[in-house]
Amino acid sequence: MLILQCPYCGIQCDETELAPGGQAHLKRHGPGSSDEDFEAYLFDRDNPMGVHFERWRHANGCGKWFLAARCTTTLEVFGTYSAQTTEPPAEIADRIRARRPNWEGRT
Amino acid sequence: MRRYSAFAIAREALRHHTGWNRAWRSRDPKKHYKVIVIGAGGHGLATAYYLGKNYGIRDIAVLEKGWLGGGNTGRNTTIIRSNYLQDPSAAIYEKSRSLYETFSQDVNYNAMFSPRGVLMLAQTHHEVRGYQRTAHANALQGVETEFVGPERVKEIVPIINIDGPRYPVLGALWQPRGGTARHDAVAWGYARACSGMGMDIIQKCEVTGVRSDGGTVTGVTTTKGDIACDKLAIVVAGHSGHLAGMAGFRLPIESVALQALVSEPIKPCMDCVVMANTVHGYMSQSDKGEMVIGGGADGYNNYTQRGSFHHVEETVRALVETFPMISRLKMMRQWGGIVDMTGDRSPIISKTPLGNTFINCGWGTGGFKSIPGSGWAMAELVAKGEPGPLAAEFGLDRFREGRFIDESVAAGVAH
Ligand SMILES: Cc1cc2nc3c(=O)[nH]c(=O)nc-3n(C[C@H](O)[C@H](O)[C@H](O)COP(=O)(O)OP(=O)(O)OC[C@H]3O[C@@H](n4cnc5c(N)ncnc54)[C@H](O)[C@@H]3O)c2cc1C
Ligand SMILES: [Zn+2]
Numbered sequence: 034m035l036i037l038q039c040p041y042c043g044i045q046c047d048e049t050e051l052a053p054g055g056q057a058h059l060k061r062h063g064p065g066s067s068d069e070d071f072e073a074y075l076f077d078r079d080n081p082m083g084v085h086f087e088r089w090r091h092a093n094g095c096g097k098w099f100l101a102a103r104c105t106t107t108l109e110v111f112g113t114y115s116a117q118t119t120e121p122p123a124e125i126a127d128r129i130r131a132r133r134p135n136w137e138g139r140t
Numbered sequence: 141m142r143r144y145s146a147f148a149i150a151r152e153a154l155r156h157h158t159g160w161n162r163a164w165r166s167r168d169p170k171k172h173y174k175v176i177v178i179g180a181g182g183h184g185l186a187t188a189y190y191l192g193k194n195y196g197i198r199d200i201a202v203l204e205k206g207w208l209g210g211g212n213t214g215r216n217t218t219i220i221r222s223n224y225l226q227d228p229s230a231a232i233y234e235k236s237r238s239l240y241e242t243f244s245q246d247v248n249y250n251a252m253f254s255p256r257g258v259l260m261l262a263q264t265h266h267e268v269r270g271y272q273r274t275a276h277a278n279a280l281q282g283v284e285t286e287f288v289g290p291e292r293v294k295e296i297v298p299i300i301n302i303d304g305p306r307y308p309v310l311g312a313l314w315q316p317r318g319g320t321a322r323h324d325a326v327a328w329g330y331a332r333a334c335s336g337m338g339m340d341i342i343q344k345c346e347v348t349g350v351r352s353d354g355g356t357v358t359g360v361t362t363t364k365g366d367i368a369c370d371k372l373a374i375v376v377a378g379h380s381g382h383l384a385g386m387a388g389f390r391l392p393i394e395s396v397a398l399q400a401l402v403s404e405p406i407k408p409c410m411d412c413v414v415m416a417n418t419v420h421g422y423m424s425q426s427d428k429g430e431m432v433i434g435g436g437a438d439g440y441n442n443y444t445q446r447g448s449f450h451h452v453e454e455t456v457r458a459l460v461e462t463f464p465m466i467s468r469l470k471m472m473r474q475w476g477g478i479v480d481m482t483g484d485r486s487p488i489i490s491k492t493p494l495g496n497t498f499i500n501c502g503w504g505t506g507g508f509k510s511i512p513g514s515g516w517a518m519a520e521l522v523a524k525g526e527p528g529p530l531a532a533e534f535g536l537d538r539f540r541e542g543r544f545i546d547e548s549v550a551a552g553v554a555h
Binding site for chain 1: 391
């Protein structure tokens with residue numbers, strides 16, 4: 034069972050308490066952007082084998098969205114953090130590098 | 141390739157079964173092939189088979205990182221149906237279903253296709269209207285389906301509880317010519333037929349890189365060395381995003397786990413497939429007597445071929461409500477596969493930004509039923525370089541142009 038800590042209430046939530054929300058840190062492209070950018074924003078996804086940043090909602094709890102860094106091949110959780118960020122915080126990136134020395138960072 | 145037949149069985153019986161050959165040859169890869177297919181699941185093997193059969197292209201290698209059919213093709217619950225809502229879907233799934241009818245004769249391998257009928261329950265008024273609409277659409281598409289009332293449902297499946305506490309059965313979409321087939325046999329049958337045409341099926345050969353020159357593919361790097369090719373077909377289901385990354389493009393796909401489970405074997409009690417999309421579960425009975433059960437997919441990216449237990453619980457809960465007699469059954473095995481989900485829940489059969497490179501993916505939770513039709517359409521695309529009528533609507537460009545083939549409403553549950 035996947036367990037993530039909600040960064041707002043500090044509770045260890047098992048996944049039945051959470052709702053997954055897909056890839057995090059998508060750069061929004063709206064009216065006026067190119068067709069390519071708009072398509073990529075709506076549909077193209079990273080889907081890596083390895084480190085993945087994603088959105089979760091503490092649905093059966095405080096109801097807030099937060100972000101998580103997780104490995105899709107081992108299900109290891111590197112950490113969770115506030116959704117009010119455009120990049121993973123440095124401490125999360127450091128923790129990932131410590132566990133995955135070959136990680137190339139977010140591309 | 142020796143043909144399998146009643147005569148062959150009699151002959152071998154007389155000489156203590158010493159004359160059977162291996163079903164397909166194993167060999168190390170050659171330096172160059174006209175076409176390389178990555179992925180020996182059903183879709184990859186069917187692509188190779190129809191390239192040989194329909195287009196006479198036989199200088200083909202099918203590369204598989206694990207063993208043949210070890211991906212989703214050997215992990216699914218084998219439901220075959222073609223009662224989709226949108227015209228492009230109905231066309232390719234119905235082509236596929238009809239190819240399944242003659243599969244065993246065509247490839248000379250018994251896939252045990254069993255057109256036992258598929259019943260999709262309507263348990264909300266919204267679903268009743270949805271399936272009535274699908275039945276009308278199917279009538280126009282030439283796909284034989286019928287919307288039936290609860291009494292008829294009870295007649296078809298006597299063990300069902302039509303007065304469930306939460307969601308009584310209000311009717312169902314019935315496709316009498318849908319059913320099941322033996323999944324391994326589909327992979328093995330195509331592999332044997334491909335090998336018989338002189339193609340190489342190479343297992344334990346993982347593709348680790350795609351090589352190109354001036355925007356056109358030249359070959360692949362594998363754990364068994366570099367192999368050159370004129371054309372490349374990527375047919376790797378859950379790993380499509382990973383392979384697309386090697387070939388230098390992105391996909392509108394997320395890979396998630398989908399699980400299934402089987403019960404201990406019991407006496408025959410249900411001779412069709414029942415799907416209950418509102419409560420998220422479906423069930424059929426295998427020839428061995430096991431109840432074969434599946435439900436919803438997990439919601440987060442995952443490559444581990446393991447899913448979350450609460451989905452199994454949700455599925456079983458739904459089915460106990462629908463079939464009270466199974467409440468005491470022991471479940472024997474449970475497993476997961478990694479399925480490739482697109483934004484509109486329809487597949488991709490397409491050219492790619494890399495020259496002479498084609499991709500077939502996005503079948504998600506429902507691509508066993510489509511193996512022959514998809515291979516047929518993909519072979520045409522690879523052979524001619526342009527999609528034929530079956531594949532034309534399933535191009536990658538539909539996402540840019542907003543021409544979705546929206547089946548997410550028509551199929552609320554994974555199957
Ligand atoms: C639990 C479950 C139940 C399902 N139930 C149904 C159902 O009832 N009806 C239905 O129609 N569909 C069902 N499906 C969906 C169906 O199984 C799939 O859509 C279909 O099998 C996909 O076939 P494929 O050939 O594309 O993929 P796969 O069979 O997964 O084949 C892809 C192959 O590519 C190989 N590969 C990956 N990466 C590489 C690499 N780098 N190099 C070489 N090889 C590589 C993999 O090892 C794999 O063997 C179900 C799926 C699951 C998981
Ligand atoms: Zn919370």
